[in-house]
Amino acid sequence: MNGMLELNDVVVEGASKTVSMMAKEGEVTCLTGDSREVRSHLLLAMLGLSPVRNGFISIDGEPLNRQTVKTLRRMMAYVPEELVADGEVTVYEPPTVQEVFEWKENRDAAISNGLLEEEIRRTMAPRKKAQLLAVAVLRKRPILLVDQPHVLSADYLRQQARDGHIVIVSSDDEEILRVSDNVIEL
Numbered sequence: 001m002n003g004m005l006e007l008n009d010v011v012v013e014g015a016s017k018t019v020s021m022m023a024k025e026g027e028v029t030c031l032t033g034d035s036r037e038v039r040s041h042l043l044l045a046m047l048g049l050s051p052v053r054n055g056f057i058s059i060d061g062e063p064l065n066r067q068t069v070k071t072l073r074r075m076m077a078y079v080p081e082e083l084v085a086d087g088e089v090t091v092y093e094p095p096t097v098q099e100v101f102e103w104k105e106n107r108d109a110a111i112s113n114g115l116l117e118e119e120i121r122r123t124m125a126p127r128k129k130a131q132l133l134a135v136a137v138l139r140k141r142p143i144l145l146v147d148q149p150h151v152l153s154a155d156y157l158r159q160q161a162r163d164g165h166i167v168i169v170s171s172d173d174e175e176i177l178r179v180s181d182n183v184i185e186l
Contacts, residue, residue: 005057006021031170031171040147144165155179
């Protein structure tokens with residue numbers, strides 16, 4: 001991976017204007033402004049789970065489309081603002097056997113080695129937010145998408161970028177904006 005996620009003239013549900021940006025490996029990119037809902041739709045569009053009304057999304061020059069979505073999604077870890085009974089995913093695709101084994105392997109390794117508890121502590125966030133973020137990081141995906149991270153996780157997210165991740169967050173919090181290399185005002 002060369003380490004770049006690009007949006008070119010993208011319009012998502014509820015948005016009134018287009019978004020163009022390049023998020024690079026080693027950087028924190030913060031989506032701010034507009035509504036939380038629009039920013040969430042934008043993160044989900046990067047995962048191929050929310051429709052793009054205009055423009056395109058690509059990772060390392062590979063466009064996100066029906067043929068590439070499963071492959072490109074495997075490069076991303078998503079942290080929702082919170083887990084809700086009504087899932088944020090609007091398109092259900094059953095996991096492949098390989099994905100099930102990868103998830104089990106990640107979970108078992110984290111639990112058996114105490115990695116999950118250690119990662120939860122490192123995030124500095126309250127328990128529920130910390131668990132969501134820690135599990136995503138332990139998946140070891142090059143792209144980390146975080147919807148409304150806790151303010152106490154700002155330096156942790158900065159460290160994830162330093163460790164070579166592409167980190168894209170949705171936030172209006174001053175502390176998150178402070179650690180961001182790029183701020184995209186929607």
